[in-house]
Amino acid sequence: MTTEARVAEEIVRSCCRMDHGGCGILIQLRDGKPVSIEGDPDCRINRGTLCSKGLAGLHKLHSPHRLKYPLLRDGDRGEGKWKRISWDEALDLIATKMTEVKEEFGAESVVFGQGTHRSYENFLWRLANVFGSPNVMAAGYLCYYPRVIASHLTHGFYPIPDYEYPPSCVMMWGNNVVTTSADGVCGAQLLRALDRGSRFIVIDPRYTPMAARADVWVQLRPGSDLALALGMINVIIEEGLYDEDFVRDWTVGFDELRERAAEYPPEHVERITWVPPGILRDAARLYATSKPAAIQWGVAWE
Numbered sequence: 338m339t340t341e342a343r344v345a346e347e348i349v350r351s352c353c354r355m356d357h358g359g360c361g362i363l364i365q366l367r368d369g370k371p372v373s374i375e376g377d378p379d380c381r382i383n384r385g386t387l388c389s390k391g392l393a394g395l396h397k398l399h400s401p402h403r404l405k406y407p408l409l410r411d412g413d414r415g416e417g418k419w420k421r422i423s424w425d426e427a428l429d430l431i432a433t434k435m436t437e438v439k440e441e442f443g444a445e446s447v448v449f450g451q452g453t454h455r456s457y458e459n460f461l462w463r464l465a466n467v468f469g470s471p472n473v474m475a476a477g478y479l480c481y482y483p484r485v486i487a488s489h490l491t492h493g494f495y496p497i498p499d500y501e502y503p504p505s506c507v508m509m510w511g512n513n514v515v516t517t518s519a520d521g522v523c524g525a526q527l528l529r530a531l532d533r534g535s536r537f538i539v540i541d542p543r544y545t546p547m548a549a550r551a552d553v554w555v556q557l558r559p560g561s562d563l564a565l566a567l568g569m570i571n572v573i574i575e576e577g578l579y580d581e582d583f584v585r586d587w588t589v590g591f592d593e594l595r596e597r598a599a600e601y602p603p604e605h606v607e608r609i610t611w612v613p614p615g616i617l618r619d620a621a622r623l624y625a626t627s628k629p630a631a632i633q634w635g636v637a638w639e
């Protein structure tokens with residue numbers, strides 16, 4: 338426990354929002370103000386651990402660069418000069434500019450955009466609707482929604498690895514939860530599973546610290562993931578490494594999948610992905626023969 342925590346007057350239990358991992362935190366308050374953050378040992382997601390972003394949460398709160406009121410540029414673009422204005426001035430200025438653009442170019446020339454955090458997106462849609470533009474863009478359209486839609490179309494739900502019952506093998510594909518946690522998963526869970534002996538496959542063009550820990554690192558050409566997946570399915574089907582009972586009882590379209598995957602033998606896939614056939618086969622075999630195995634999947638730019 339830190340010195341500051343020992344003299345804290347109150348401890349508030351909360352949840353870190355520096356990314357979507359959902360780690361439990363304990364915030365120590367002194368004079369009603371937060372003075373330090375620690376991981377909550379009773380939270381089943383992080384079990385008392387915090388990543389560097391979570392530990393830096395208070396820096397974000399107290400940063401002198403944090404935007405707390407409207408600023409108007411007070412110099413040339415790029416000069417870095419700003420002056421504080423009131424909310425009324427800011428709203429009047431924005432409304433005037435938006436009206437000018439609408440009159441000159443039409444309402445549909447305006448795109449309403451927002452960053453991550455999706456809970457106020459409906460208000461943005463309403464604003465765009467009142468303004469007359471159908472154009473709304475949010476970070477979630479690039480990461481969260483494609484993940485959810487792909488999950489429901491393929492699985493019927495949003496699957497995440499069960500790290501509490503550690504998988505024999507984890508294949509981390511297209512993301513790195515140790516750097517940025519996605520919804521419902523935090524990197525500490527994966528690290529605990531590896532410490533408990535899970536074998537590890539990393540599919541990433543970059544040699545990251547996690548790639549360095551992998552039993553098999555598959556360095557693919559960026560953007561060639563689909564061909565790689567079909568190549569791995571090809572190996573799993575050709576070598577009979579799949580669960581025939583499960584396929585018979587719970588899937589549809591397997592014959593079509595077999596036909597499609599037959600077009601992607603590892604030697605052909607190498608030309609698309611730059612992945613040597615031996616490495617592709619190693620990854621496919623390790624994943625298919627480990628029971629249970631999990632895919633830590635995601636969208637690469639998250």
Ligand code: SF4
Nearest residue numbers: 353355358360388391
């Ligand atoms: S993994 Fe995400 S939720 Fe957990 S401490 Fe780090 S930033 Fe916060």
